Amino acid sequence: MTLKAAASLFCLFPSIALAQSPSSTSDLLAKQEDDRWTIGVGASVKDDGYAGEGTRIRPFPLIGYEGERVFWRGLTGGVHVIKGESFTLDAVLAGRFDGFDIDDLGRKELAANGLNADLLEDRDDGLDAGLSASWRGTAGELKLSALADVTDSSGGYEFAADYGYALHWGRTTLVPSVGVRWMSSDLVEYYYGTLDEEVARGVVRYQPGSAVVPQVGVGFSRPLGEHWKVTGSVNYKFLPSEITDSPLMDPDVSGALGARVGIGWSF
Template sequence: MFRTTLFATLLLPAVAQAQSASPTGDLLPRLDDDRWSIGVAVAARQSPYAGEGTRVRPLPLVTYEGDRIFWRGVSGGVHLFRGDSVTVDAVVAGRFDGFKIKDLGRRELLANGIDAARLEDRDDGLDVGLAASVRGRAGEFKLSALADVTDASGGYEIAAEYARAFKWGRTTLIPGAGVRWMSADLVRYYYGTLDEEVARGVARYAPGSAVVPQVSIAFSRPLGEKWKLLGGLDYKFLPSRITDSPLSEPDSDGSAGLRIGITRSF
């Protein structure tokens, strides 16, 4: 199923920054009726963290769409209501914004005034919440609210997203845009300094909540009857509360991502 397989490619752990997902990957029309798809993908993302460079990760893609239960890459859930144009879901999604201090640049952190030896790793999280989408001829709009239930950050986010699919020969293109509001706890955990770090002499940085806009374009092209090539590009506009962080790469105001994958439907 096109909607879920493309979502799985866009929702990748390589988006290690302020969001757990590329916003427009799930806002797609239902073009196929296949319940299962399996594939592989590679994702590359420009890391916003000091000295980390580009993250490149291969990963499997497994999706399932049932009448009530669905699984889409690193997210899944239950359809609470499923009408012709409106869907309301209870969702669970991985948040892969964490990092290991050893993967960051010690020299770059020192230039930001931080000794890497005094920092803590940041853990990935698991978010649970609700998502509602409205589909029509003009495209699809989605509103979601997710909260961290693993107490990694203890934060939450609210996102509004829009996308529309266009046919170009056998290729489907899906431009989209979205914006996410992230709570102060969420932003501080991944971009601020923690209390235990401050106790070791690290300067306190508590940025507060943040808004992160994003634009993207995704594509899908059939390769025979059951196979598909799919992927996308996105760019996240990072606000000053994130880019001013001593953990962030200097002179960076955004983060670009590229995904490419292949799936087989069943």
């Protein structure tokens, strides 16, 4: 099986996780339950700010597994290389859903930015692999991760830092979080720049280089009876000028909003 095919299979199982890369929010929510399996359904809402695309709504199956060494949290799966009371080192795979079809963007909006949609290429989703280290204590959890694209969709990589703190009201758990991501130039230019083959057709060259993306969010979990629970997250990314100045983006965009909610049966 090729890496592209493996990524396609992996991407059949989107997640309730706050972010595509491993996050402290998904970790802390997973640790609230003793159940090994979660199976259910959910929906995601996403507005990345691409020109004329608008809000994307996507239903998905919700599948999770928490083992002693192996875990699967929808978008993110992996193996606990080191698992202690306060420190964990994981080898991870994480789906990257930043891709889009040019037909889903607005031709009129792209033209207003100086782009001819007929000369543009689609951007593929990808699959990242890397390491994630987390430190957990009474003050919450800090997670550092390093991921690289193994499908060569973008050929890029990112480093991320996330902090989350679990709050409890009865059986409801809320996890506010803050984070920051450094995205390599290959990663940013693939999803927000113009490609060499597009420039060769006459498209304006836009190669913004690397970018730093801060974000805030909150995740939640609430049991419904003995085995059912509802889980979700909302996050907002503060997009830097390297991204917002892209001719692929709406001219007035300043951030990207995403939300997910699902209901699952745990056992």
